[in-house]
Amino acid sequence: MSSYRTPLSRARGLGSAKHGVGDWISERVGAIALVPLTLWAVFAVLRLAAGDYGFAVAWITQPLNAVLMALTLVVSFWHMQAGLRVVIEDYVETGFGKTALLVLNLFVCGLAGALAVFSILKVALSGA
Amino acid sequence: MVMTDATKAGRERPLSPFVSVWRWHITMAASIAHRVTGVALYVAALIAAAWAISLASGPDAYAAFKAVMASPIGLVVMFGLTVSFFYHLANGVRHLVWDTGRGFDIKTANASAVLVIAFALAASIAIWVIAAMTGAI
Numbered sequence: 001m002s003s004y005r006t007p008l009s010r011a012r013g014l015g016s017a018k019h020g021v022g023d024w025i026s027e028r029v030g031a032i033a034l035v036p037l038t039l040w041a042v043f044a045v046l047r048l049a050a051g052d053y054g055f056a057v058a059w060i061t062q063p064l065n066a067v068l069m070a071l072t073l074v075v076s077f078w079h080m081q082a083g084l085r086v087v088i089e090d091y092v093e094t095g096f097g098k099t100a101l102l103v104l105n106l107f108v109c110g111l112a113g114a115l116a117v118f119s120i121l122k123v124a125l126s127g128a
Numbered sequence: 129m130v131m132t133d134a135t136k137a138g139r140e141r142p143l144s145p146f147v148s149v150w151r152w153h154i155t156m157a158a159s160i161a162h163r164v165t166g167v168a169l170y171v172a173a174l175i176a177a178a179w180a181i182s183l184a185s186g187p188d189a190y191a192a193f194k195a196v197m198a199s200p201i202g203l204v205v206m207f208g209l210t211v212s213f214f215y216h217l218a219n220g221v222r223h224l225v226w227d228t229g230r231g232f233d234i235k236t237a238n239a240s241a242v243l244v245i246a247f248a249l250a251a252s253i254a255i256w257v258i259a260a261m262t263g264a265i
Binding site: 028031032034035038039041042045046047048049050053056057060069072073076077080083084087112113115116117118119120122123 | 163166167169170173174176177179180181183184185187190191194197213217220221223224227255258259262263264265
């Protein structure tokens with residue numbers, strides 16, 4: 001008739017996965033970092049848009065520019081991965097499609113971020 | 129009670145949002161816009177990655193990238209992304225303030241939503257004026 005399992009054994013393993021706080025804090029810290037980084041990037045874009053290829057190469061060879069640009073891109077890709085993840089989790093029905101979209105989101109952000117950072121380092125270190 | 133007829137076909141449950149008395153609020157518009165601009169900025173980050181890749185691929189690839197960005201469609205997209213950026217930035221700060229537990233009362237939330245939208249438009253126009261003056265466009 002009724003189960004012999006105790007209430008405690010039925011409750012175990014349910015509930016929070018216990019790492020939500022870490023995710024929440026890392027999202028906020030990333031967002032805080034992006035405030036100065038992206039404001040700097042806006043003015044970087046203005047200067048780069050006014051210059052040609054030679055100017056862009058000389059610009060990215062400066063250590064401060066290369067590092068800030070790489071940091072902006074890495075933190076941005078991390079932030080947008082987390083952001084679009086929430087959008088997918090909210091609007092897509094649970095199932096294979098949702099899992100596939102979450103993995104695709106992660107892969108696109110990881111690939112684009114890695115390509116961008118490698119490209120910046122290549123030009124910054126070799127000068128072309 | 130009045131429920132007798134309804135109970136036959138299963139009791140009617142309240143709907144959310146309550147569509148018959150629904151109206152737009154600036155706070156919900158601000159919330160929706162935060163998501164929409166966030167998704168738009170996904171495109172901006174991919175353009176930034178394309179910039180870095182084209183720079184590493186040489187002068188021809190870089191010139192092609194700049195030509196696409198300077199085309200009419202490129203400029204329209206960039207202006208939209210500028211508005212999206214300043215909106216998402218300001219509203220993101222609004223969210224960070226909320227995370228400290230402040231600014232949740234209706235008057236403050238409405239006022240900060242108006243402020244964020246006004247800032248996004250003003251900052252976008254200012255940046256494009258600077259861009260025009262410095263030869264960026």
